[in-house]
Amino acid sequence: MKKALTIAGSDSCGGAGIQADLKTFSALGVYGMSVITAITAQNTQGVMGVEEISPQMVGMQIDAVFQDIEVDAVKIGMVSNREIIKIIGDKLKAYNVQKAVVDTVMVSKSGCHLLRLEAKETLIKQLIPRAFLVTPNLYEAEVLTGKKIKTIGDMEEAARIIHAMGPLHVLVKGGHLEGKATDVLYDGKTFTYCEEERIHTPNTHGTGCTFASAIAAHLALGYDLREAVQKSKTYITMAIAHALNIGKGVGPTHHFYQFYPERSI
Ligand SMILES: Nc1ncnc2c1ncn2[C@@H]1O[C@H](COP(=O)(O)OP(=O)(O)OP(=O)(O)O)[C@@H](O)[C@H]1O
Ligand SMILES: Cc1ncc(COP(=O)(O)O)c(N)n1
DSSP: OOEEEEEEEEETTSSSHHHHHHHHHHHTTOEEEEEEEEEEEEETTEEEEEEEOOHHHHHHHHHHHHTTSOOSEEEEOOOBSHHHHHHHHHHHHHTTOOOEEEOOOOBOTTSOBSBOGGGHHHIIIIIGGGOSEEOOOHHHHHHHHSOOOOSHHHHHHHHHHHHTTSOSEEEEOOTTSSSSEEEEEEOSSOEEEEEEOOOOOSOOBTHHHHHHHHHHHHHHTTOOHHHHHHHHHHHHHHHHHTOOOOSSSSOBOOOOGGGOTTOOO
């Protein structure tokens, strides 16, 4: 069985973070492992509290996994602060991780900072260059590049600038743009566009986490990046189309293995 590791924050209501990632791995037939960077007290209405795990403990969790089990792909989500970013970057290097999907989580949909403001430079210098794929949403791409993004052309320009920071590939997600849900993938030479109709639902908690972990799962299964992104785009679209009306706020994506009849175990 293929094995994937998520390094991310815990979301108590189960819609985003570690919980979304593990559900996605399971739905896609991949064995899931987790390293927790922070615990959030969170529900569909907002984030009530964040407690960061010590960098030493984050490092120990990573060591515990890599020293025992072969890891086929890694997904990285909420990393919270500079020291946690640094230890993750060092461990990716030490364990020579080739397939790392870095989702540059900064602010939750409900507006809570999940990355400290002063950690942006460390993210750019220590983590983004080690990524096989970076998956910023529009807001994150604007913060990383310092440029406003309003069109597909702006997304292409942002992908170029982020690619120059050192990752092998960049996927700028257009979930927050008007019109179709179009994402722009860039490998340093060519742009590929993933487009789906926009689904009109209030329930989009955890879309970014689900998409990035689906890509990591497909990479673990051996698909090349373009196939992994296309298949994950189908998965996230289905997960949003069947999103659950749970709680009083923004409900979570739905993970359901029947979406994915080809899954291999
Ligand atoms: N309403 C929607 N209908 C269809 N696809 C969507 C919708 N919203 C987002 N997507 C798609 O979901 C994926 C995740 O994109 P999104 O921009 O929501 O990520 P994100 O903002 O990082 O998510 P999160 O806020 O959960 O971290 C992308 O493929 C995007 O195009
Ligand atoms: C632990 C954790 N990680 C990531 C997100 C982003 O997800 P969203 O933007 O849908 O709130 C979150 N809310 N919580």
